[in-house]
Amino acid sequence: MHDGVVYESRVIPSMGTQLEAVLVHGDKNLLTGLLNEIAEELTRLDNKLSHYKVTSDVSRINRAAGVEPVLVDYEMIDILQQAIDAYQQTDGAFDVTVGPLLKLWGFFSKQHRVPDDAEINSVKSLIGSDKIRIHRAQHSVFLQKAGMSLDLGALGKGYALESIAKILRPYTDLSAFLSFGGSSIYSQGAPQKRNGWNFNYRAADRPAERYLEVSLKNQGFSVSANYNQSFAIAGKAFGHIFQPQLCRPTEELLSAAVISKSPMRAEMLSTAFMVMGLDKSKEFLAGEKATQAILTFLEPGSDVLQVEKINFEEA
């Protein structure tokens, strides 16, 4: 404790990973109460978004794929609408319907394999967020084809951080650092005697491990990379982030980190940039100056790690 300031931390299992939270304030009781409130909010969202829970909205929608529309509340409608908007803005790079592809490549069973063209063609028609039908007036969601599957893993943590931010924002003298397993992070304010929340993130594992520093203040951060959950067959490495149109894992970037006011936007775009690659990401970010990105890749034909920081000069 310094100058009457309390650092209260808690680890809360949620969203298939865990939220690591630190809150800073003078009133310990307030912090304990807020952490309890955050835990309750995460339970609520897990029950809605998790595809591991059979009763979640996502599971109900997936079970009814190709059969019938499923009634949901308007929060779910808004979340899916944002996912569809991101799909359109990124020309299909961000897509919450790639589940059948991951399954085909063995990511769920952890028995990785490279499917042949015929197999890939058989699931192609199941991919594409344009096949999600939202009926706002009836508050229903329908996946048009049997076998389609939603997976909100590339936005759920970001959405949860936005929901937590809404809980914390009224406390203007409170600062907070909230991290979902290190990959989706939101910060409010700054800790004592600092300008922001500083930390390093793992940007690459090739040619050697590389950590880059970032500093956040009232911003969300997300990193996507090909180093986790990758597999190799016959000397070729395959990551877990898929190029939806090609139905193959992305290859160009090693990692994509995004900083945005919105942690959900940061999370969606970090995945999208992995799919889009360097040039398309730069083009996209030229039209969205408030969003910053750090993209890493190996210089073509060499082992030299390149780090491209975009939109940092305006910040």
Added chain:
Amino acid sequence: MASEYSRRDFIKTTGAVGLGAAAVFGNRSGLAAIEKMAPSDTVQIGVIGTGSRGQHLIQNFLTIPGINIRAVCDIYEPNLKKGLSLSGGEKTKSFTDYHKLLEEKEIDAVLIATPLNLHAEMSIASMDAGKDVLCEKSLALTIDECHQIMESVNKTGRVFQIAHQRRYMPRYQRVAQLIEEGVIGKIVAIRAQWHRNEDWRRSIPDPSLEKLRNWRLYRQFSGGLMTELCSHQLHIANWVLKEHPVSVVGFGGIDFYKDGREVYDNVHAVFNYPSGVRFSYTSFTTNGHYGCSEQIMGEKGTIEITTAKATLYLEKPKPRPAFKTFVTNLERELFASVNIGTASFLPEEGGMDPGTEIDVVQDKDDTYYELSAFANHVRNHERPLCDVVEGFDTTVAVLMANEAMDKQEIVMWPSHLRA
């Protein structure tokens, strides 16, 4: 005394405490130690009661360096012979009257493994005869007898150990240490059960032996599931809480075995401790699914101890090392950046802690540890860890539970005997 059976009756007709083909385990590793030991270091033991429990203890005693079973005593000839053969044959004296055994000057200490109703008179007579005592649990059949034994220990100054072997087992020692270190925080509740699916009967070669072979089923010899099983587990609760119950409620009944038994075939009791912790207990003879275990629940975690292992379950997930460093740096106002960010995809299993087995080596029989400790307590003439007070606090509590179940009333601690 509650029992209408006198010592002589016991010596004549009981003592057939059980069957059991006991194997004698050799102890080669201890031989060198024995040879080096001065004769006075060898503890001369007399065993009173060589039924199944007595036999088990003899064979484990003899795996410990510096132990000689000087004499055995039982009234049931097959068991006496068995005890004798386990103990070394012609070198060991045998008796059918335990008073005669107590007259043997060379005997330093006695092991009492007889039915519960005999513990008090045998313990007191042994201490009066100048012997140290290792007495099987429970301490005695009535609260008055428990008090008499405690007074006898105080009067004679003999080493008196009650055979709650868990007190000396490395697994339980380690658990107690972890609790002391605060790993599970403040204890908030303890739960234990000993469930079996067997009628608790022994075969009888002759109907006249029924009460004597099946003494555990009759009130004049036994407190039933409470004194024979619960006492071990309640003793753990007393140990880790460092207090004894102040009141008990419970229900029990003879609801399944309508075979003339007098002790309950199922018991459910709650023991209330001064600190506000409650110990909930069940024991059945009609369903064995949950077996025997203790669950010690604290604000920060739970430790479950089974007959095979002890497992720690933390209430809250352990933070990643990077997150711990991150928080520590904040608190110390260190400005170094911590490597906390990393891409994650298919995640680890969330939710409750799947548990971590507590790492402890326990590669000997459960009773080995209490027996070797007893031998040392006798050599050094020191008060045992599991002394008469621990025995008193445990046995009185389980006897209170029997009274609570019998009367269907809350039974209070006898504070006139011990605060």
